[in-house]
Amino acid sequence: MAETSWLFRVEGARRTLTGFYALAFNLVAIGFAAFYLYTSGFGLISTQTNRGIYLMLTSVLVFLLYPARKGSPTSRPSAVDLALIAATVVCIGYWIDQYVSYAIFRVSSPNDYDLAMGAIAIVVMLETSRRALGPIISIIAIVFLLQLYFGQYLPGRLSHPGMSVERILEFTFSTQEALFGVVTATFATFVFPFMIFGAFLERSGAGAFFMDLGTALAGRWRGGPAKIAVMTSALFGSISGSSVANVVTTGAFTIPLMKRTGFRSHDAGAIEAISSTGGQFMPPVMGAGVFILATLTETSYLTIALMNVIPAVVFFIFLLSMVDLEAVRLNLKGLPREEIPPLRSVLARGWQFFVPLVTVVGLLFSGFSAEFCAFWGTVSAAALSWLRPETRMGPMAIAQALAGGAKSNAAAGAAIGTLGVIIGGIVLAGLGLKFSAVLIDFSGGYLFVALCLVTLVSIIIGMGSSTTGSYIILSVVAAPALINLGVPTIAAHLAVFYAACLSNITPPVCVAAFAGAAIAGAPPMKTGFAALKFGATLVLMPFSFVYVPELLLGGTPLEIAYTTALYALGCVLLAIAIQGTEPIGGVVSRPRRLVFGLAGAILMFPTSIWMDAAGLALFAAAATPTLIARRAAL
Structure with missing residues (x-):
């Protein structure tokens, strides 16, 4: 019995399922994961089944494990949860069954059942993400739905004639462009x-x-x-x-x-x-x-x-340097x-x-x-x-791993349907290109200013959202602006991806820092600002991908190696400037910290061989007093 006891207990952040409902959760989770493990190896599945089953079972697991509010039962799902599970299975099951018929016979002419099921599906997806991730991303989705209907009241470039409720429901639910999109x-x-x-x-x-x-x-x-x-x-x-x-x-x-x-x-x-x-x-x-x-x-x-190998390596070089200097x-x-x-x-x-x-x-x-x-x-x-x-995975251990993978997905995938609604609102209204034009206008066509605005927008959008959710929205509304300003496509998308990662540690809402603060028993905001300090290079990464293409393997092997070495050295010097200590010495005076910081900035963003030489010269000048002092001490 001990080997199977895990089947009858599932622990969540706010609800712990036991008995029959825990068994139901685990059986659904095991089947869910086993199904997609099979498809990843053999791939024998229709497009609508692949997308529909994923959204359906993700929502089912969320409704079982995440209560609707504080007063909801904490050991079992409520009647509302069970009703939502039934609604989820019905509306998405309907889409899976009817998609081919819609695509052949009813494009642009959805019937009443299509519209009713679409409305139910949107509500279900919004509630799924609200329960697992909080209200912010669901509110954003509602705003994007409302702007489709009230488009004529939007200002300037963002304005459009507005869409009927039927058109909004059809595009969001019946097609493979929004809820069941990419x-x-x-x-x-x-x-x-x-x-x-x-x-x-x-x-x-x-x-x-x-x-x-x-x-x-x-x-x-x-x-x-x-x-x-x-x-x-x-x-x-x-x-x-x-x-x-x-x-x-x-x-x-x-x-x-x-x-x-x-x-x-x-x-x-x-x-x-x-x-x-x-x-x-x-x-x-x-x-x-x-x-x-x-x-x-x-x-x-x-x-x-x-x-991403070089950016990851230099990021961790900086972080290890910060940690080492903090220890000093x-x-x-x-x-x-x-x-x-x-x-x-x-x-x-x-x-x-x-x-x-x-x-x-x-x-x-x-x-x-x-x-x-x-x-x-x-x-x-x-x-x-x-x-x-001691590590052998028998049938029970494999079942646990499958259930664990599905449980992790329930938290990570809870936002996917809602993100599809947001993307649908952006695409149907053509907001991607419009927002891109607005961003370019605000930046005056200056790439550096546009990057600053993208970083700021990413922090705002990332409040309370996941990295993936933030990136998906930014990829549609911000990346095109960078591309229009001449940034290569992959560099532009990596810039907004790293900017989305930045929101994890940027106050006032920084979910990773808040999780660390909870374990450490520390003030959340203080932890967030400390994380931003230790991760300062993450702020610079979006700019680096644009101005230092060698980090993304752009150039000859010699150019890549040379630039990477200078960038890594610049990261160490920036760490010294921020921490005010040296690896081989004591406290660094404020003027020398400024010199270390300037040298680091020059080496991280090279413009010519002469600027590289100037950066190295500044580094030597800042380090010389410590070397002289250590030599005198010997």
């Missing part, structure tokens, strides 16, 4: 299989292995626990791709450890939050947004992953030797966890689709778990 297709086809892959890796013991590996590699260094957090979150983020999931998973261990060794609580939460945010763009398995990015830019996932400032030491596992023994008992990642990357390089790679990565994780008795 966002839903991407999550069902690519993202969900990788979530299942991550769940299998975690269930087979990869999470504990990556934690031990980070401890073995960085535990003995000064500020070791914070460096463990950075390295572990980067490794774990490469398989989970969710900043909040990274925080609550690795932070439960790393944040208390950082506090115990001397880090202030808000800094501990901030370091974990920004490290976990880095997992959103850490190859080989990046955040869900990268699959949307690959789809919208019609670029292979492998190409996007390769282009606080005079912190590493972990006691007895708490650090030997690297050789860690690798000896966990080397197999690299094999699924290598399998995924190898298949990607061989030209296979991303979802096919996720399938075989999952299979290899389950098979390799049998190398050690």
Whole structure:
């Protein structure tokens, strides 16, 4: 009974299901994940079934696990929840069954059933996202629906004649342009299989292995626990791709450890939050947004992953530098030797966890689709778990991994239907190009100003939303403006993607930082500002992709290597300027901090060989007093 007891208990943030309803949740979750694991390997499924089943079962799981309000039952679904589940199955089941008939016989002439089911589906999707993610994204969707109807009252370029209710319902529900559009297709086809892959890796013991590996590699260094957090979150983020999931998973261990060794609580939460945010763009398995990015830019996932290697590396170089300098400032030491596992023994008992990642990357390089790679990565994780008795995945463990993947998707995918509504509102009204024109007008045609506006808009849109949700909206309304100003398509989309990641750590609403603050017992806003400090390069990344194309593999190998080396050095100098300490010295005076910061900025944004030389000269001038002092001390 102990082996199957998990079937009768499902824990959520605000509701814990037990008994029959927990069993129902787990059975639906297992079937849901197994179905999409099968399709990722064999692909024998119609388009409408692929998209419809994904939205349907995601909403069913959300209504089972997330209560409608504070007074709702916390151990079972309410009558309203069950009614919404029935409505979800009926309206989306209707769409799956009737889509072909609509596409052949009723285009532009939907019947009453089409319109009624469309209205129900929109309400269901808005409620799904509201329960799992809060009201903000649902409110945004309602605004975009209202602007379709009241288009004639919109100002200036945004104005349009307005649409009838029938036209809005038809476009949003009956077509494959909005509710069941590219966002839903991407999550069902690519993202969900990788979530299942991550769940299998975690269930087979990869999470504990990556934690031990980070401890073995960085535990003995000064500020070791914070460096463990950075390295572990980067490794774990490469398989989970969710900043909040990274925080609550690795932070439960790393944040208390950082506090115990001397880090202030808000800094501990901030370091974990920004490290976990880095997992959103850490190859080989990046955040869900990268699959949307690959789809919208019609670029292979492998190409996007390769282009993100250098940005991810320099980001973590800066973050590790910030952590190291914070440890210098606080005079912190590493972990006691007895708490650090030997690297050789860690690798000896966990080397197999690299094999699924290598399998995924190898298949990607061989030209296979991303979802096919996720399938075989999952299979290899389950098979390799049998190398050690303590990690073996039998039928129950496999069922748990499937249920875990579906449960993770319920949180991540809850916004997808609502995002489809938003995209439908933008496309039907032609707001993408209109907003792009407005953005260009506001910027006066200056690219730098446009990038500043895109960053500001991303922070506003990202308040309370996921990285994926923010990026999807920005990709339609902001990326075209950058492209019209001459930015290459992929660079423009990566700029808005990283800007969307920035909203995870930018006050006043920064979900990753708030999650870290909750674990650390620190003030949320203080943790958010600390995360922004530790992740300062994330603010600069959108500008870097535009002005430093070598970071995205634009140029010859020599140019890429040269520019990357200067950029990495610039990141270290920027960290010194922000922290006011040096790796080999003590406190840095304010004038020298300014010089370090100026040198870093010049090296990170090179314009000519002479400016590079000037940046290196400034670095030498700022570092010379410390070198002279150390030599005199010897």
